[in-house]
Amino acid sequence: xxxxxxxxxxxxxxxxxxxxxxxxxxxxxxxxxxxxxxxxxxxxxxxxxxxxxxxxxxxxxxxxxxxxxxxxxxxxxxxxxxxxxxxxxxxxxxxxxxxxxxxxxxxxxxxxxxxxxxxxxxxxxxxxxxxxxxxxxxxxxxxxxxxxxxxxxxxxxxxxxxxxxxxxxxxxxxxxxxxxxxxxxxxxxxxxxxxxxxxxxxxxxxxxxxxxxxxxxxxxxxxxxxxxxxxxxxxxxxxxxxxxxxxxxxxxxxxxxxxxxxxxxxxxxxxxxxxxxxxxxxxxxxxxxxxxxxxxxxxxxxxxxxxxxxxxxxxxxxxxxxxxxxxxxxxxxxxxxxxxxxxxxxxxxxxxxxxxxxxxxxxxxxxxxxxxxxxxxxxxxxxxxxxxxxxxxxxxxxxxxxxxxxxxxxxxxxxxxxxxxxxxxxxxxxxxxxxxxxxxxxxxxxxxxxxxxxxxxxxxxxxxxxxxxxxxxxxxxxxxxxxxxxxxxxxxxxxxxxxxxxxxxxxxxxxxxxxxxxxxxxxxxxxxxxxxxxxxxxxxxxxxxxxxxxxxxxxxxxxxxxxxxxxxxxxxxxxxxxxxxxxxxxxxxxxxxxxxxxxxxxxxxxxxxxxxxxxxxxxxxxxxxxxxxxxxxxxxxxxxxxxxxxxxxxxxxxxxxxxxxxxxxxxxxxxxxxxxxxxxxxxxxxxxxxxxxxxxxxxxxxxxxxxxxxxxxxxxxxxxxxxxxxxxxxxxxxxxxxxxxxxxxxxxxxxxxxxxxxxxxxxxxxxxxxxxxxxxxxxxxxxxxxxxxxxxxxxxxxxxxxxxxxxxxxxxxxxxxxxxxxxxxxxxxxxxxxxxxxxxxxxxxxxxxxxxxxxxxxxxxxxxxxxxxxxxxxxxxx
Amino acid sequence: xxxxxxxxxxxxxxxxxxxxxxxxxxxxxxxxxxxxxxxxxxxxxxxxxxxxxxxxxxxxxxxxxxxxxxxxxxxxxxxxxxxxxxxxxxxxxxxxxxxxxxxxxxxxxxxxxxxxx
Numbered sequence: 001x002x003x004x005x006x007x008x009x010x011x012x013x014x015x016x017x018x019x020x021x022x023x024x025x026x027x028x029x030x031x032x033x034x035x036x037x038x039x040x041x042x043x044x045x046x047x048x049x050x051x052x053x054x055x056x057x058x059x060x061x062x063x064x065x066x067x068x069x070x071x072x073x074x075x076x077x078x079x080x081x082x083x084x085x086x087x088x089x090x091x092x093x094x095x096x097x098x099x100x101x102x103x104x105x106x107x108x109x110x111x112x113x114x115x116x117x118x119x120x121x122x123x124x125x126x127x128x129x130x131x132x133x134x135x136x137x138x139x140x141x142x143x144x145x146x147x148x149x150x151x152x153x154x155x156x157x158x159x160x161x162x163x164x165x166x167x168x169x170x171x172x173x174x175x176x177x178x179x180x181x182x183x184x185x186x187x188x189x190x191x192x193x194x195x196x197x198x199x200x201x202x203x204x205x206x207x208x209x210x211x212x213x214x215x216x217x218x219x220x221x222x223x224x225x226x227x228x229x230x231x232x233x234x235x236x237x238x239x240x241x242x243x244x245x246x247x248x249x250x251x252x253x254x255x256x257x258x259x260x261x262x263x264x265x266x267x268x269x270x271x272x273x274x275x276x277x278x279x280x281x282x283x284x285x286x287x288x289x290x291x292x293x294x295x296x297x298x299x300x301x302x303x304x305x306x307x308x309x310x311x312x313x314x315x316x317x318x319x320x321x322x323x324x325x326x327x328x329x330x331x332x333x334x335x336x337x338x339x340x341x342x343x344x345x346x347x348x349x350x351x352x353x354x355x356x357x358x359x360x361x362x363x364x365x366x367x368x369x370x371x372x373x374x375x376x377x378x379x380x381x382x383x384x385x386x387x388x389x390x391x392x393x394x395x396x397x398x399x400x401x402x403x404x405x406x407x408x409x410x411x412x413x414x415x416x417x418x419x420x421x422x423x424x425x426x427x428x429x430x431x432x433x434x435x436x437x438x439x440x441x442x443x444x445x446x447x448x449x450x451x452x453x454x455x456x457x458x459x460x461x462x463x464x465x466x467x468x469x470x471x472x473x474x475x476x477x478x479x480x481x482x483x484x485x486x487x488x489x490x491x492x493x494x495x496x497x498x499x500x501x502x503x504x505x506x507x508x509x510x511x512x513x514x515x516x517x518x519x520x521x522x523x524x525x526x527x528x529x530x531x532x533x534x535x536x537x538x539x540x541x542x543x544x545x546x547x548x549x550x551x552x553x554x555x556x557x558x559x560x561x562x563x564x565x566x567x568x569x570x571x572x573x574x575x576x577x578x579x580x581x582x583x584x585x586x587x588x589x590x591x592x593x594x595x596x597x598x599x600x601x602x603x604x605x606x607x608x609x610x611x612x613x614x615x616x617x618x619x620x621x622x623x624x625x626x627x628x629x630x631x632x633x634x635x636x637x638x639x640x641x642x643x644x645x646x647x648x649x650x651x652x653x654x655x656x657x658x659x660x661x662x663x664x665x666x667x668x669x670x671x672x673x674x675x676x677x678x679x680x681x682x683x684x685x686x687x688x689x690x691x692x693x694x695x696x697x698x699x700x701x702x703x704x705x706x707x708x709x710x711x712x713x714x715x716x717x718x719x720x721x722x723x724x725x726x727x728x729x730x731x732x733x734x735x736x737x738x739x740x741x742x743x744x745x746x747x748x749x750x751x752x753x754x755x756x757x758x759x760x761x762x763x764x765x766x767x768x769x770x771x772x773x774x775x776x777x778x779x780x781x782x783x784x785x786x787x788x789x790x791x792x793x794x795x796x797x798x799x800x801x802x803x804x805x806x807x808x809x810x811x812x813x814x815x816x817x818x819x820x821x822x823x824x825x826x827x828x829x830x831x832x833x834x835x836x837x838x839x840x841x842x843x844x845x846x847x848x849x850x851x852x853x854x855x856x857x858x859x860x861x862x863x864x865x866x867x868x869x870x871x872x873x874x875x876x877x878x
Numbered sequence: 879x880x881x882x883x884x885x886x887x888x889x890x891x892x893x894x895x896x897x898x899x900x901x902x903x904x905x906x907x908x909x910x911x912x913x914x915x916x917x918x919x920x921x922x923x924x925x926x927x928x929x930x931x932x933x934x935x936x937x938x939x940x941x942x943x944x945x946x947x948x949x950x951x952x953x954x955x956x957x958x959x960x961x962x963x964x965x966x967x968x969x970x971x972x973x974x975x976x977x978x979x980x981x982x983x984x985x986x987x988x989x990x991x992x993x994x995x
Contacts, residue, residue: 016934019911019960022953023930026912029955050931058935062942 009060016059020052070390074397081398088370089402092363096406096452098762099359101413102352104437104445108418110349111444112435113338119254121194122294126333127301128259129161129291129308134325142262144285145277147315147323151291154311157304159296162189163289165275166263168701169240170538170731171226178226179536179733182240183257183269187276192294193257200234200249208274216245217272220253242540245273259290259336266578285322285595292333305330324596343831344752351504351759356448358500358766360456361493365770367399367460368490369777378464392461399457400450407449411437414445424751459489490777491810494770498814499821501760501767502851506822508760509843510829511753514836518749523575523742524677526615530738531712532574533719535730536701545698549630551726552694552702556607558722564709567613570694570702572605575679576741577703580604581661585690587646588656588667595660601642601688602679603659605697611637611674613707621653621672628693635693636668642688643673659690661697668692681745683834705738712737752832764851767814768858775807775862783869791871800863807859808852815848815855896936898979901964901972904946910959911937937962945971 024045031041049055082089117123130140131147143151143163152161162185169182187209190202197217208215216238218227227233236247251272258268295304308328316323331339338345371378378391415437422435535555542548552570559568573580584598608629611618619640628635636657643652656667668690676686694702708715716735723732743750779786786799826838836843903909903917914937915930940946945968953959964972 012938015960016938018958020931020934022910022957022959023912023934025957026910026953026955026959027930029957048930050929052931055931055934059938062935062938 013056013060016056017052020049020055024049024052070393071397074394075401077394078398078401082401085370088366089405092366092402093405093409095359095362095766096403096449097409097413099352099356100407100410100445100448100452101417102759102762103356103448104410104414104441105417105421106345106349106352107444108414108435108437108441109421110345111438111440113345114342115440118334118337119195120257120333122192123333125159125295125297126193127293127295127304128261128331128333128336129293130261130329130331131287132327132329134327137327138329140261140329140331142287143289143291144287145282145289146285147287147326148289148291149277149282150315151308151311151328154314155293155308157296157299157307158293160188160192161291161293162186162192163275163291164189164257165289166258166265166267166269168265168534168536168733169271169273170242170536171271172239172242172729177729177731179534179731180222180271181265181267181269183272184275185272187274189257189292192292195251195255197249198252198255200247202249202251203272203274209276213274214243214245215248215274216240217249217251218247219251219270220255222270223250240271240273242538259292260340261336262290262579264288264579293330301330301332321595324594326596341748344748347507347829347832348752348755348759351507351756354500354504355759355762355766356452357455358497358763358770360452361497361500362766362770362773363399363402363452364456364459365490365493365773367395367456368463368493369773371395371460371464372777372781375464388465392465395461395464396454396457399460400453403449403453403456404446406452407445410449411442411445414441459493463489487777487781490774494767494774494810495814495817497767497770498811498851498855499818501763502815502818502847503822503825504756504760504763505847505851506819506826506843507829508753508756509847510826510833510836510838510840511749511756513840513843514833515746515749515753517836518682518746518834521678521682523682524616524675525575527738527742529708529710529712530614531706531708531715531719532577532734532736532738532741533704533716533732534701534734535570535704535723535732537730539700541727542700545695546630548698548700549695552607553626553630555704555723555726556609558725559704559706559719562715562718562722564715564718565706566709567609567707568704569610569613570607570704571610571614572697572699572702573602573679574703574705574741575677576681576738576745580679580689583660585646585660586658588658598660599645599688601659601690603661603690603692605694605699605702606637606691607694607702610691610705613705614677615707616677617675619673619675620651621670623672623674624693628695630695632695633693634666634668634696635671637672637674637691638670639686639689639691640673640676641686642690643670645688657690659692668696682742703734749832764854767851768854771807771811771855772858772862774810775803775859776865778803778806779862779865779869786866786869787871787873790869796867799866800860803863803866804856804859807863808856811852811855811859815852819844819848895979896932897940898972898975900933900936900940900962901945901968901975904962904964904968905972908961908963910951910953910961912953912959914962940968944968 024042027045027048028038028041031044032038036044118126120126128140129143129151131143132139132141145163148161148163151158155161164186165184167182167184168179171178171180185203187203187205187207190196191204196202198220200217202217203215207213218233223229223233227236230236233247233250237244238247239245256268260266293304295301305328308330312323312326312328316326335342382388382391418435418437535552537548537551542551556568556570559565580602581604582600582602584593584595585601586592586598606624608624608626610616611623620643621637623637624635627633636659638646638652638657646652646657647655652670652673655670657670658665658667674691677689678684679687679689704719706712706715706719713735719735720732723730789799790796822844823839828838830838899918900914903914903921909917911930911933915933937946937948941948941962945965946962947965948960948962950958951961
């Protein structure tokens, strides 16, 4: 065998044909010379030589690259077989395409989120450095400037440590004032990540570490949108929060560094400014910074963790007042970024994998059914000399052909469904930009398709190889010995399909039940018809506390007069919007505890009428009056949980509590107790919460809440106009309804649940088709028997009952196996489930009854075909 | 009927033997397929009856390996025929294979002899 001969094999064939011809002629000459008649001479010569075609074939084979040639033949033949049976091919291809398409779509998400490296050159060594309140070792708490500087000075494991703070800034000076997410970063952050600017430069500690430097870096989208992609942007002055800054760089398109955990503002930044601590800030123990470290090469995560833990212990010894009971928790950046959705994505991947298995089983049964009709053809092929291996190979080629066609169609579906997925997926669910069909995804699809082809092709191929060439021919095409094996194989496929479908159905059922329970949770307020909007005042303009409280008070009084507004107020940290401040407290009259041992409560600022606007019930005492909205009064309203925790057996009204949020902490008098609010989400635990009136801290930002008569969004323009009527340069950001915030908080769970339910639905459909198919097949196989039974007087009802029994025995077996497997597997879902046990009996019973019922219906529909058997026709078939 | 489980060893052995016989025949000079077939039959006292057709795949194989070369010429009866001749490479092969064959034969004989006695 050689390549030159391979490509010239036709030439060689002609050559050898001529040679054989000349051999024959010489032999005939000799034979005539021996005295034979010309006919005899020719006949004997031919006998002596053998079959010239076979000889040529042998030589031709010698010239070909064996398996390529056979593959070519098989593929050609396979195409012919499929073209002759387009219905079969279409169903098989479509079934696979659905499953492969779903797998590809989910894999493209997996690829974008879990496989592809993070877009930072140093990504494998980047870790988030969180503080954690002991004894919890895995909490992720932001850190303080003092602690960060201490870490930076004394750690032995990091090449560098950086911090950032995700806030907002008002951009003025170029076009309309816009409030934008802004990241304050230590000047070394970009070099730590290993990224550079697309235009200009990133921050460098040497140049941007001073307090007088005022540079700013823009994101690519901001540069495009707000500055019209101005190529001469570098060096331009922009004004952020009334402070002039010089643009020194534009980051590359797609660059992002945003960790949501404990971010003050929950959106990825669009501009960056350097963060340099004043000496007063540098000694602050206020925790608000996200810290990120670059591990020294060769330092493992566990080494770093133990080094930082001992550093934390040392810091606690040096400064027990501030640092006692605080530890360090290192989280690799990748884990941090994918942690939120990794389990969900993994489960979805497992689920689509199961759908693919079911699809394979389904197509395998189709192949088996067809093999029954093809046994004649295969027997003939074997009779004329096809080896077992050759037959197996032929059928495997056919199944791979189907699989590849399914894969290609699936790729189309995936391309389309990935788009649909992204359109339907809630924003911020996954880093959507990265979800594309790249080479890795294509390779995955191809591999999946071929694997599927081999998976569903093997059993039918081996079954076909068992065909004895004699029997089907002898029996004139009726019952063969293979049929018993075949129906057994079909039965086990159906059992497996039902079992797998049941596993997915229970999984989806549990998630659905958990979601309905979650949605039924009372958030603690009335979320309907509430409009919310973020109003942040620039501190340069509204420098004094009094100015800010006046602004908000005026704004609210104007808003309350708008037609369609029932009530208006404001809150610093809205429920479901992200974070809330937290701090330690002391109850007056009890011993003052060290900082680390004080009870911790959530703290927010509210304007008067907040509880009335939100519909949070007042349980005891009173709420804030108008005066308390503009003057410092040292009053506080507390949540029910806070009341129970701090004054378990006392009436809290009139008691005093010191809430440590300021330099001079004055005890506040408890004037009211209100109902608990699920601030961190419907599934979260209740936390003690203190509501201070606005003047107590006079933040520079508040979220306005309006209770409206009708559609809240209809009031958005009026809200904006009202703000502008007070200050024409004041932007309003994040206008959203409370219901949308609430539903956004459930979006990820709902999305995963819907996808899971869709996959379970696909699985159910395929399994039901499988049962239907197997019963149909039984009917066809036993047409004669049914005919005889009917002829002998048995009722169709009895025959249907018999068929139902057969079908349901398979379904039942599948259900039993599936239930057992589910009981083991659903335990893996425990983290995703909200107040639902993995072995929730209601879900299991519903799924089992439902699947059983659908299976019964499918069996019945298929069995009804038996009534169409006419006994006379059936008997005459012989 | 499929030739299921036909032991491949036989085929290999026979193939090797046929190759050896062809090479041996060509030592005497170039010859075409028809001549080679009869020469092998005659020289083995008609013990080795080969189907003439099976000769051609063997010739093709040997030519592929470069042990023999071929060209068209005229036969004794003035018919066109393809003539094969031994190449230097083929001559070396023949020597090597002949000695291996002899080794094999003597080995087999040593095993067979005591059984005959």
